[in-house]
Amino acid sequence: xxxxxxxxxxxxxxxxxxxxxxxxxxxxxxxxxxxxxxxxxxxxxxxxxxxxxxxxxxxxxxxxxxxxxxxxxxxxxxxxxxxxxxxxxxxxxxxxxxxxxxxxxxxxxxxxxxxxxxxxxxxxxxxxxxxxxxxxxxxxxxxxxxxxxxxxxxxxxxxxxxxxxxxxxxxxxxxxxxxxxxxxxxxxxxxxxxxxxxxxxxxxxxxxxxxxxxx
Amino acid sequence: xxxxxxxxxxxxxxxxxxxxxxxxxxxxxxxxxxxxxxxxxxxxxxxxxxxxxxxxxxxxxxxxxxxxxxxxxxxxxxxxxxxxxxxxxxxxxxxxxxxxx
Numbered sequence: 001x002x003x004x005x006x007x008x009x010x011x012x013x014x015x016x017x018x019x020x021x022x023x024x025x026x027x028x029x030x031x032x033x034x035x036x037x038x039x040x041x042x043x044x045x046x047x048x049x050x051x052x053x054x055x056x057x058x059x060x061x062x063x064x065x066x067x068x069x070x071x072x073x074x075x076x077x078x079x080x081x082x083x084x085x086x087x088x089x090x091x092x093x094x095x096x097x098x099x100x101x102x103x104x105x106x107x108x109x110x111x112x113x114x115x116x117x118x119x120x121x122x123x124x125x126x127x128x129x130x131x132x133x134x135x136x137x138x139x140x141x142x143x144x145x146x147x148x149x150x151x152x153x154x155x156x157x158x159x160x161x162x163x164x165x166x167x168x169x170x171x172x173x174x175x176x177x178x179x180x181x182x183x184x185x186x187x188x189x190x191x192x193x194x195x196x197x198x199x200x201x202x203x204x205x206x207x208x209x210x211x212x213x214x215x
Numbered sequence: 216x217x218x219x220x221x222x223x224x225x226x227x228x229x230x231x232x233x234x235x236x237x238x239x240x241x242x243x244x245x246x247x248x249x250x251x252x253x254x255x256x257x258x259x260x261x262x263x264x265x266x267x268x269x270x271x272x273x274x275x276x277x278x279x280x281x282x283x284x285x286x287x288x289x290x291x292x293x294x295x296x297x298x299x300x301x302x303x304x305x306x307x308x309x310x311x312x313x314x315x316x
Contacts, residue, residue: 005219072225078235079227115222146314149257152250194218211220 007211009115009188009195013070018189020062025131028055029168036161053142060135080116081124087111088118095119098178114206123175130167134160 010018031052038045067074090111094100096119097110116124137160145153179186182203188195201208227235277283281297295301 006217007220008218008222075227075231075235076222076225079225079231149253151253151257197220210223212223214219214221 005197006194007197007200008193009185009200010193011073012193013066014073015189015193017062017066017070020058020066024055024057024059024062025168025171026055028052028059029164029171031055032164032168036165056135056138056142059131060139063131063135077124077128080114081121081128083114084118084121087113088121091118092122098181102181112205113203115204115210117203119174119178123170126167126170130163133163134167137163 028051031048034040034048035045035052040048088111091113094108094110096117097108100106100108137156140148140152140156141160148156179189184195184199185203272278280286290296290302
């Protein structure tokens with residue numbers, strides 16, 4: 001029987017960074033929605049704010065460490081998310097075939113993808129810019145509120161709210177369900193970082209040119 | 216961790232590097248320009264507001280409240296004095312620290 005070879009899909013630094021986003025962004029996002037809707041009393045809302053701030057710090061420190069310690073991986077991420085071809089447009093037109101698979105129970109032909117698919121590229125662009133914006137505006141609101149002009153504080157508040165909620169909805173409504181649906185990829189990101197070569201050949205055919213045998 | 220394949224080393228060509236630096240510079244430059252603009256505007260408005268208040272002050276015939284006849288008439292007609300408990304109750308304001316949210 002042929003051995004099922006493994007590919008290092010996500011290195012340890014990437015997995016740790018992703019964990020920091022999970023442990024930072026998700027609590028900050030949930031409490032952010034609570035802070036917006038204010039459904040509870042003062043004590044509960046105060047606790048939500050403390051969790052929001054703690055989550056924001058985890059996410060910010062994770063991002064800074066990743067950018068400083070893994071610039072090569074950041075550059076690769078840039079290359080991946082901003083490299084769009086006609087295949088990506090065609091992939092987006094059929095939503096990667098996910099509605100057919102999930103709702104109709106049948107598979108359709110989809111254009112070949114690299115390490116990440118077009119939906120993940122779009123998500124990557126949103127996370128990159130959205131994350132940057134919510135971190136900067138959040139810092140303005142948290143550490144610089146008495147120092148900045150009211151106009152900047154007002155815009156920082158509104159931008160933090162709108163971008164934060166949009167990003168949270170995309171992550172909770174799209175990224176997480178689809179991540180769990182693609183179970184081998186989910187296990188790879190949260191656990192070993194490995195992916196079977198057979199799976200990669202089927203789902204990431206273009207990526208096969210970018211990998212090399214370990215000596 | 217045992218694996219058979221890994222990704223090739225990242226290679227960034229000159230065009231990508233210049234593009235990245237260009238976008239970064241443009242973003243930082245525009246951001247700083249916008250923020251500086253707001254600060255300059257704020258300083259301008261504060262100075263204009265201060266000048267307006269001084270101008271109003273100079274135009275006033277009675278610049279102190281105890282010399283303001285209309286105010287003194289009000290106290291007289293309502294039969295209480297500026298430092299009385301009723302004046303305290305009606306006009307005194309309290310400081311609220313709003314710097315800590």
